[in-house]
Amino acid sequence: MLKIAYHPIYKHPLPDGHRFPMEKYDLLPQQLLHEGTCIEANFFEPEIPNDKHILAVHDPEYFYDLLNIKISQKAARKIGFPLSEDLIERERIIADGTIKGCGFAIENGIAMNIAGGTHHAYSTHGEAFCMLNDQAIGARYLQSLKLAEKILIVDLDVHQGNGTAEIFKNDNSIFTFSMHGKSNYPFKKEVSDLDIELEKGTEDSFYLETLFKTLPKLIKEVNPNFIFYLSGIDVLASDKLGTLALTIDGCKKRDEFVLKTCHDLKIPVQCSMGGGYSPDIKIIIDAHANTFRLAQEIYF
Numbered sequence: 001m002l003k004i005a006y007h008p009i010y011k012h013p014l015p016d017g018h019r020f021p022m023e024k025y026d027l028l029p030q031q032l033l034h035e036g037t038c039i040e041a042n043f044f045e046p047e048i049p050n051d052k053h054i055l056a057v058h059d060p061e062y063f064y065d066l067l068n069i070k071i072s073q074k075a076a077r078k079i080g081f082p083l084s085e086d087l088i089e090r091e092r093i094i095a096d097g098t099i100k101g102c103g104f105a106i107e108n109g110i111a112m113n114i115a116g117g118t119h120h121a122y123s124t125h126g127e128a129f130c131m132l133n134d135q136a137i138g139a140r141y142l143q144s145l146k147l148a149e150k151i152l153i154v155d156l157d158v159h160q161g162n163g164t165a166e167i168f169k170n171d172n173s174i175f176t177f178s179m180h181g182k183s184n185y186p187f188k189k190e191v192s193d194l195d196i197e198l199e200k201g202t203e204d205s206f207y208l209e210t211l212f213k214t215l216p217k218l219i220k221e222v223n224p225n226f227i228f229y230l231s232g233i234d235v236l237a238s239d240k241l242g243t244l245a246l247t248i249d250g251c252k253k254r255d256e257f258v259l260k261t262c263h264d265l266k267i268p269v270q271c272s273m274g275g276g277y278s279p280d281i282k283i284i285i286d287a288h289a290n291t292f293r294l295a296q297e298i299y300f
């Protein structure tokens, strides 16, 4: 059965007027239940993980300053959220959703998180709404239990996975692949093991062609025992922040290709949702829901 991490704290409301769209974390599980893609039993509730899993990725000074809300004003501004205990608890619970998802992915082939993809979190600081890097934490967790040796991170969010690239820059056992908008944040990019930068206005055909020829080759070269997929839907033409121009159907074909490839090669995959900032919330929910619909279709 498809296991999906979800906790009520995911929809934690930010102060009025904050531009980060939190409502999708509430509406997406509702939509999946309503349309029958999922039943209640598909969802599991993550908890606060043991600090040791977080400390395998993040610097202790940073993590404890975060927990005690003691980080500097400048560091807090980089994160972009007004920090609160609840938001930090939320971030830790999201990381547990990914950690537990790793186990479910090994069991069932795939697992998802209705949040996560916090790929702008570096080992020593947070950026752009990301404080703790959930998939980096998941990767180290798998290795610590010897559940995976070689890991591939496929980051198709429109923004580069700069934090993930930094965390694993000297680690040959974790391969970081990021395909993103060249003119999108972060403006000073890190170096992933493979970066593909796409020009403004890139449409379905070029995007998909590039992915279709890259991913199978990459999997062959890296030969991973586990894949993390960051399925951000901010690649859509309608996205407020993204500079690419995919259609909903193109975005769905992207997800289908990634999941089918993992399925056919029998490599467990954990998916975190990542960004999506289209002005119409219906588009956000539909495009994210496609990833979950495909997971059900392909695997179960």
Ligand SMILES: [Zn+2]
Pocket (backbone or CB within 6 Å): 157, 158, 159, 232, 234, 274, 275, 276
């Ligand atoms: Zn993004």
